[in-house]
Amino acid sequence: MIYGAMKFFVGGPLKLAFRPWVEGLENVPAEGPVILASNHLSFSDSFFLPAVLDRKVTFIAKAEYFTTPGVKGRMTAAFFKGVGQLPVDRSGGRGAGEAAVKSGVDVIERGELFGIYPEGTRSPDGRLYRGKPGGLARVALATGAPVVPVAMIDTEKIQPPGKVMPKLMRPGIRIGRPLDFSRYNGMEHDRFVLRAVTDEVMYEIMKLSGQEYVDMYATAAKRQIAEAAKAQKQAQKEQAQKDQGHKEPGHKEQADKEQAGS
Template sequence: MFYWFLKFIALGPILKLVFRPRADGVEHVPADGPAILASNHLSYADWLFMPLVVPRKVSFVAKAEYFTTPGIKGWLQKTFFSGTGNIPIDRAGADAAAGALLSAKRVLGAGELFGIYPEGTRSHDGRLYRGKTGIARLALETGVPVIPVAVVGTDVVAPPGKKFGRWTRPHVRFGKPLDFSRYAGLENDRFILRSITDEIMYEIMRLSGQEYVDMYATRAKEESKKGDSAKGDEQRKPAA
């Protein structure tokens, strides 16, 4: 109930009035039944604008800590994250990835929409990075369609490393559903998982217009930090 209160009364109308987000291809999102919405990830604002233009509820996974912090702050945090469609990672899994998979399967098993960022983290430079194969495993184990999504402009509204940026109209594009039923039963074949993931990322790239980098975003961030650190050390060196 709180989700719909935020979406249609408290938060959603304000976001629509201020930012006037645009959306294309919403008709590709099924009116009922489970589906995976696989999106690029430019900003923390992505999970606000993408569900905003979809008539149905979209659930994402979030760290369990957001739901277990004690005290009033913890209650407010839990209420907000639950109300905005986030669900805790199921720690019954052996690790965070397995826990996220369990939580996602529960959402899809209930016939709902599940949102996921295949890159695993936000892009630090606006480029699209290699997708992790968890999304392919999820698609094969549940048998549900994957809808590629591109969110454009949110890195202007809320740039990486900053809480606020400048005004622009975010644009959300939905592609046609991708059916991977031809690979049923091959969820343990790593080559199949990589092939499916790359196909999804290609569609996201096509929708977003981003430059694609065949490297995981986490590694790219680490290399970028090392490069910045090396430049800083070089600049601090005394002149000969």
């Protein structure tokens, strides 16, 4: 009921304003449990994909979206619950991973669509990063549900980081054929199998999206980018201080004396 209302009031205007194009919609079964595994370019991915589907899709969202105090926090929590997001505390290491897997299994056991981003976080630069095997593969092997690869196209260009107003442009959604991993039944605790399943899904997403693939985790890439930005900022600060020192009164006179003395 709530999901239907939110889909009408959010999904309808979203489709009208941005007119997302879709390929492969027929690859999402009309009924039965399915895992939708997508690349992750933008915060809006979790809204554009449900907007074009006839079925409810449930994603995992950061618990902070549901626990922020105040009126704005309560409105945000209500919105995320309304669009089918599940709160999961992802700050607790292994415990967080177990909670995410359990949430996914619960959704699948209800015969619904479970949406997951194997990269674990948004791409920092538009490239496709290595998938994490702990969530997607474990849910797929524990439930036997088919995995449908999904590629979001150009969603990162609509509202880049730091931009308040979104840019009106057409994002794309390309949906691949379901992948069957029943050959690995009972092997959800084998790390080599989990890695193989995840890599196969990421390969299909790469083919659908056309993204450059980077064989490292997006979290590590974000850390490298942040460290590089910090180092650059520090270098600029030091250069500014050096330049300021050359402009201080008496600097020229001191330099002249040193030159005369030599």
